[in-house]
Amino acid sequence: MTTPVRSDEMPLICIFRLQNDGSLKQTSWFMEPSEEVFGALQYASDNLQLADNHENNFLRLNDYRLRIMRELGDQGFSVLVYRDMPEEPLEHATDNVFYSVFKYSAIGMALVGIDGRWMQVNDALCDLLQYSRDELLNMSFQEVTHPEDLNEDLNYLQLLLDRKIETYQILKRYITREGKLLWAQLNVSLIWRRDGTPRFLVAQIQDQTESIQYRDHLEKLNYDLEEAQKTARMSTFLIDLQNHTITFSKSIRELVSHWKGTMRFRSLQQDFSADQYEAFLNWISRSQDSGKPEELEVQLSGFSSAKLVFKGRLDQHDKNRVLGVVQG
Structure with a gap:
């Protein structure tokens, strides 16, 4: 199975150079040699046809990632063997990837579990929904969603999990801590683990209440104008x-x-x-x-x-x- 990943995220262990028949002709080590790595050599020899795949596609074998490349002039193959890096803990991913966005974004942002529970929320979202951070982290998005809008949200979430879509955007209503209705534009994407299982949702929530109220106001004005014209x-x-x-x-x-x-x-x-x-x-x-x-x-x-x-x-x-x- 091939998996998209960046090689600069993993340390290079060695490069095997193979003949066209898969036999070894040279090895270049960049770390201390290890017999375990030669298991990757045999695996690569059996999968040389993958050399024509996109350059960012890797084979995973236990703790290693392999990239198979055809050498110029069809003179054989190069197999680059990397040490697979363990998946970053969620709190580190938040700090390193989302921290500045979470902290300074003017719109509500959150990491949400697949079950709907808030995992991380920023200050803008707390202000928007009028809940403290601790209160939200003990709740789910289902609890603050207007009941009439929940099914649409959940249906799109299922499409994400089924890999039928990569992201979705809807206009929905939230219920604030004070019980007020809040219209918001919700953008959601799904972050996957390296093993292909869903990890968490990234949600962006932007207040649209004034826009909706203005739209409703214009619709009423147009209706009144039409009625006046009829008269x-x-x-x-x-x-x-x-x-x-x-x-x-x-x-x-x-x-x-x-x-x-x-x-x-x-x-x-x-x-x-x-x-x-x-x-x-x-x-x-x-x-x-x-x-x-x-x-x-x-x-x-x-x-x-x-x-x-x-x-x-x-x-x-x-x-x-x-x-x-x-x-x-």
């Missing part, structure tokens, strides 16, 4: 001069029931007489050229007989758009 029997529109389309707000259905969303100019011909359609195109040209508000009154024909008044002007920030309102 006033009017709709806003945007004309795209390059694509020859006009996009109406939802309230256009109060004026012309079969008009909706984005429509091409030519699709309006079913409701315009030939003269009215030509007047419509001329009005667009005037709006584009004059740079000031232009008005057009049309009487629809065909399926609808509504009378509409278009008022529009060229977008001062985009010369390819005309913005305006239409009223019935």
Whole structure:
């Protein structure tokens, strides 16, 4: 089995140089010679076909890591034998790899066990959830997750464990110590042991409460605006001069029931007489050229007989758009 690892993390013991048939032609020692290492030689001889693998792939044999390399000109093989380094204890991994990030990050960060229990948390996460470090370390993320959001989180976690994804990002709700709801963006990745078993999760938790509240506020404003437009029997529109389309707000259905969303100019011909359609195109040209508000009154024909008044002007920030309102 090959395992990605960096050679600069392990001490080099020796280099065996082999003939193409696998027989030994030279040994270079970089540590005190050991008979145990020759067991790696036999193992390498049986796996010379792996010399064509990616250079960062190693074979593991007991306490050794082997890299098999084909020599230039197909003159044989070089087998580099390294002493495998024991896996770093979790507290050392935290100190050496994550310490500065944990300490100074403005967003919440944590190492989380596969069972969901907090293993390490930074100050930002404690502040965010309003728990002390000791309190969180005696809890799991399941205990501070809104019940309606828990299944989605656990489903993604299972996908990580099944190696179907390498990371995931979701928007979820947490419950703070004071019982308040907190919206947060959660990013999670999984750290694996060298033997291929899951070790712990790395979680980044960023407060999104204000963004969500602002989004909800905008949605309410848009809803209120649509309702006001319906009452006033009017709709806003945007004309795209390059694509020859006009996009109406939802309230256009109060004026012309079969008009909706984005429509091409030519699709309006079913409701315009030939003269009215030509007047419509001329009005667009005037709006584009004059740079000031232009008005057009049309009487629809065909399926609808509504009378509409278009008022529009060229977008001062985009010369390819005309913005305006239409009223019935």
